[in-house]
Amino acid sequence: MRIIGLTGSIGTGKSTAARMLRRAGLPVHDADATVHALFAPGGKAVAPVEAAFPGVERDGAIDRAALGRRVFGDPAALRRLEAIVHPLVRAAEADFLRRQRRRHARMVVLDIPLLFETGADRRCDLVVVVTCPPFLQAQRVLARPGMTLERLRQIRTQQAPEADKRRRADVVVPTGCGPRPALRRLRRALGL
Structure with a gap:
């Protein structure tokens, strides 16, 4: 069974990517x-x-x-x-x-926000990092109820830097252009 690690910083589209993979039939x-x-x-x-x-x-x-x-x-x-x-x-x-x-199951997904930070990447056969430009990330996160710039700053300090995640990834999926290109990239990368 192939284990896919899915991660990304807050507001980058990781949850949307996980929903796409579920709809594609992956646990x-x-x-x-x-x-x-x-x-x-x-x-x-x-x-x-x-x-x-x-x-x-x-x-x-x-x-x-x-x-x-x-x-x-x-x-x-x-x-x-x-x-x-x-x-x-x-x-x-x-x-x-x-x-x-x-x-x-031939392939499963572990959706883990702190994948690299907790060492969970070592349990995965392939790591997918979902990413977007910082301005879009902030826009998405600040639209959430109760979110503030200070809270976003605190969350970012707990997460590995975006550049580090991209460097360590096997596959990088940009989400700044919307869900369709991201879905195409995911399908291509995972052979779906």
Whole structure:
């Protein structure tokens, strides 16, 4: 089974690329969706995150905004959070890969925003980086509810530099010209 790593900085079109690959019939494991499930009521991360950061639980779930205020800008707190969450996300990914192997999937996608930053690229046979010009990235991100320039700056400091991601990628998919050219590039690169 061929494992495709899909990554890109915030606002570059990674989620759109993942949807395109799903529509093309590829199984996709979404690391962000996994984190949302872990933080939801009954999620495996709720109790340990609340224990590490008292007061971030609301109605049985992790209040992501409250948690963000506690960890962004505090590298030690962020490392504590990652030590809780990353192993749980990795376990969910391993379960996904086992299920796909049993189903004899020929190719799967690991949609991981921090692919390089967490070393997940080493588990992939091919890495696709989705990218766009910085002005377009900022425009897309700042259109999101509650997003500010300061918050965008903080997020960017947690992510590998765009040039580094492009350099380390096997395939670079520019999204600045819209979804159709990006889909063509993805299909060509993956032989779909």
